[in-house]
Amino acid sequence: MGPERGQSVAAFDLLAPAHAQEAGVDRRDHARDHARDHARDLHLDQIVSDITRDDETLQEWFFTRTRDVATVQHRHDVFRDLEDPGVWAALRELCASLREVVAHLSQASAMRVAHQRQAWTLDAAAIYCAAIRQLAKELGGSPLRSRGLQDFRRYLESYAGSEAFERLEAETTECKDALAGVSYCVQIDGGRVTVRRWAGEADYSEDIQAVFERFRQGAVRSYLIDYRVWPGMTRVGEQILGLVSRLFPDEFALLGAHFERHGGFLDPGIHRFYRELQFYVSYREHIDPMRAAGLTFCYPEVDAQSKEELAEDTFDLSLASVLLAEGGTVVTNDFRLEPGERIFVVSGPNQGGKTTFARTFGQLHHLAAVGVPVPGRRARIYLCDRVFTHFEREEDLSTLTGKLETDLVEMQRTLRDATPRSVVIMNEVFSSTSLEDARFLGTEAMRRLVDLGCLAVYVTFIDELASLAPSVVSMISTIVPEDPATRTFKVVRGPANGLAYALSLAEKYRLTYPQLLERIV
Numbered sequence: 001m002g003p004e005r006g007q008s009v010a011a012f013d014l015l016a017p018a019h020a021q022e023a024g025v026d027r028r029d030h031a032r033d034h035a036r037d038h039a040r041d042l043h044l045d046q047i048v049s050d051i052t053r054d055d056e057t058l059q060e061w062f063f064t065r066t067r068d069v070a071t072v073q074h075r076h077d078v079f080r081d082l083e084d085p086g087v088w089a090a091l092r093e094l095c096a097s098l099r100e101v102v103a104h105l106s107q108a109s110a111m112r113v114a115h116q117r118q119a120w121t122l123d124a125a126a127i128y129c130a131a132i133r134q135l136a137k138e139l140g141g142s143p144l145r146s147r148g149l150q151d152f153r154r155y156l157e158s159y160a161g162s163e164a165f166e167r168l169e170a171e172t173t174e175c176k177d178a179l180a181g182v183s184y185c186v187q188i189d190g191g192r193v194t195v196r197r198w199a200g201e202a203d204y205s206e207d208i209q210a211v212f213e214r215f216r217q218g219a220v221r222s223y224l225i226d227y228r229v230w231p232g233m234t235r236v237g238e239q240i241l242g243l244v245s246r247l248f249p250d251e252f253a254l255l256g257a258h259f260e261r262h263g264g265f266l267d268p269g270i271h272r273f274y275r276e277l278q279f280y281v282s283y284r285e286h287i288d289p290m291r292a293a294g295l296t297f298c299y300p301e302v303d304a305q306s307k308e309e310l311a312e313d314t315f316d317l318s319l320a321s322v323l324l325a326e327g328g329t330v331v332t333n334d335f336r337l338e339p340g341e342r343i344f345v346v347s348g349p350n351q352g353g354k355t356t357f358a359r360t361f362g363q364l365h366h367l368a369a370v371g372v373p374v375p376g377r378r379a380r381i382y383l384c385d386r387v388f389t390h391f392e393r394e395e396d397l398s399t400l401t402g403k404l405e406t407d408l409v410e411m412q413r414t415l416r417d418a419t420p421r422s423v424v425i426m427n428e429v430f431s432s433t434s435l436e437d438a439r440f441l442g443t444e445a446m447r448r449l450v451d452l453g454c455l456a457v458y459v460t461f462i463d464e465l466a467s468l469a470p471s472v473v474s475m476i477s478t479i480v481p482e483d484p485a486t487r488t489f490k491v492v493r494g495p496a497n498g499l500a501y502a503l504s505l506a507e508k509y510r511l512t513y514p515q516l517l518e519r520i521v
Contacts, residue, residue, distance in 0.1 A: 011269070012151035014276040015061070015371075017074040039423070041389035042362040043318035050321065051286045061279050065369035067304050067383045067421075075371030076299045077146035078280055087149075088284070090138040095281050097131035098274040100124075101273070113238050115245055115252060118259040119179070125258075125265050126176055127170040130408045133268065136160040152273055159267060165385070168262050184244050193236070195243035229292075246451045251436045283372050293324050295332075300368045300379035307382045307455060310336040312456065314376035316360045331489040332376075333357055341473050343449060343456040345466040347496045353489035354479030355391075355427055358457045362387055362425045365455075381456060385421040392428040403432040408441070415448050424449060424456040438462060446472070463496030 039045040044063075062491045066072065082088050104124035111117040136156050144150050159165055183198035233241065245252040287297055296313055313332040320330045331353065335344065344361070346354045360375070366383035367374045368447035390410055407429050418424055426445070428437040439462050449456050456466060466474035476494045480486040510519065 010284070010382045011155045012273070014078055014148040014273065015075065015151070016068075016071050019149060030307060032090045034405060038362065038366075038387045038389040038425075040163075041391040042366065042387070044318070044363065044366060047318050047321075047363070053282075053283050055278070055282075057275060058278055058282060062283075062370055065383075067385060068303055069383065070306055072302045072369070072371040072383070074146070075280075076373075078148045079284070079299070079373060081144050081146045081149050082143075082280055082284060084142065086138065087144070087161055090135055091140070091277060092281060094131055094135050095274065095277060097127055098270075101128045101131070102274075105138065111232055113233055113424065115234055115240065115241055115255065118255050119262055121259055121265075122172065122175055122255060123177075125168065125172045125262055127266065129165075129172055132156070132160055132165065133169070135181060155269055155273075159269065163269075171258055171262065172260055175254050178254050180242065182248050182251055184247060186240060193240065195240055195247065197247055203430050207218065250302065273504075287373065290320055293330075295320060295330060296371040296377045298376050298378055300364075300374050300376075301384050302381055304383045307342060308339055309339055309380055309382055309455070311364060311374075311379040311381075312377045314360055314364060314374070314379065316356045317363055317375055318359075319356060320375070333360065333491050335361070335475070335491075337455070337473065340471055342471040343454060343458060343469075344473050344475050345446075345468075345496070346457060346459045346475045346477070346491060347461060347463055347466060348477030348491075349462060349479060349487065352479065352487040353491055354459045354477050356489070357475070357491040358425050358427050358459050359479070361457045362389060362423065365423050368502050382423075384455065385419060386417075386423070388418055388422060388424045390414065390424075390426045390429050392431060404430065407432070411445055415445070415452075418452060418454055420453040422452075422454045424454055426457070427459045428461075434464075438492065439464065443468065466496040 002233070039048070039122070048059055048062045049060060082091065101124045104120050104127070108117045108120035111120065139149075139153050139156065144153060144154075185196055185198050185201060187194040291297060312334050314334070315330050315332045322328075323330050331493065333353070335357075337344075346357055348354055364374050364376075364379065364381055365384050365387055368379070369383050374381070390407065411426075411429065415422060429445075430441045433441070442458075442460060442462050442465055446458065446465050446468050448459075450471055453471075466472060472497050475491050475496065476496060478488045478490045478492060480488060510516075
């Protein structure tokens with residue numbers, strides 16, 4: 001006997017280990033309420049939109065971080081199982097089938113004709129039964145290692161062998177076979193429509209198709225226009241269906257009985273698995289084209305205590321999607337934080353990859369805490385409680401405040417709310433004021449961050465900040481030595497060279513060598 005409907009839904013969990021449920025650790029933890037504050041600055045809003053295709057439930061999962069190492073590892077294990085081609089193909093096929101089932105049921109619920117609603121539900125049940133039976137067969141011998149998929153396999157085996165499912169499967173097949181034997185003729189004489197049983201008359205549609213077959217020239221563009229926006233029936237179609245049901249009362253009675261017994265056939269445990277599986281499938285489908293292009297993804301080592309970090313060959317996930325679509329090249333970067341190091345101060349010429357580096361740092365911490373593979377060949381990431389961002393924006397005249405005042409208010413809020421477990425990313429803040437004021441304000445902000453002990457990235461043209469404390473690491477965006485106007489978009493460890501502010505001023509007033517040449521010539 002299989003599991004009773006609704007009682008075994010908790011028998012497996014793809015998104016969190018059993019201990020997290022027992023301890024009351026909500027998958028949607030406290031990070032959820034603040035996760036979207038930094039989404040625009042880090043381009044996470046676009047990344048999540050591309051992954052989820054605007055599915056709100058999926059978006060919730062991708063915007064929710066966890067500080068539970070076991071939960072992250074639990075999700076990594078499921079992703080690793082999906083690296084097996086057989087498992088991946090079977091679960092993708094299940095997603096496709098259940099997506100069709102859900103669409104059928106959604107459309108059926110909006111249909112006003114009872115027989116059509118029942119027939120669509122029957123078709124959905126047939127797709128569902130075939131998908132369950134096929135998945136049980138393919139997962140049966142698969143070498144699953146993750147607790148989540150192992151538990152689900154046991155649930156699936158029990159469900160597929162239950163009396164309730166076998167009855168659904170048998171009665172669905174019986175009803176489909178009975179309806180497949182329904183054949184009728186429609187005779188139209190002026191405004192009169194007559195429906196009768198088929199008596200062996202020739203099927204003229206087959207003759208017509210055979211005549212036009214000789215003109216077929218392979219794959220050609222279709223000029224057929226679909227005027228229907230939903231699969232409902234016209235009034236004439238409804239009346240014809242009503243007459244057909246009177247001609248075949250036994251078959252349609254069987255259809256009605258099937259709907260009464262199995263109208264709510266979708267098992268809650270299977271439906272929940274389908275929803276949670278999409279978290280994994282949608283992310284894999286998003287990164288697979290990047291992998292095919294030669295970019296690497298890894299399962300990061302995560303730690304809720306140690307702040308020693310590293311990433312090798314990492315990159316901005318959002319920018320990579322755009323560049324690959326345009327045929328461009330993605331530049332990767334490395335970073336590391338040794339014991340006692342907490343803050344990166346990134347300087348160098350404008351348009352050299354500094355902002356991209358800062359955005360990548362933030363993306364890595366968010367994605368690592370979501371529990372998905374992250375961009376890079378290898379990574380070790382600290383599980384933070386929150387991510388705070390301050391990126392340069394255009395002045396908003398509607399606020400009736402200046403840009404500097406806005407920067408100060410936001411910085412005050414960050415320093416008030418951030419904890420030693422937070423990540424703070426500042427990109428060209430205080431750029432609207434004088435050099436002396438920017439140096440003073442930047443120094444004060446940096447000292448607060450140093451005292452707080454949180455992880456941070458500070459992109460700035462003020463080189464002195466790079467040597468403010470032992471916990472500060474200086475990184476610079478590099479240029480081609482033979483052509484200083486050409487950026488490599490590589491950001492590496494190195495002492496600030498004192499030219500960042502000069503270059504930013506020269507570019508601001510169009511006084512760089514290329515800009516002068518352009519103006520003269």
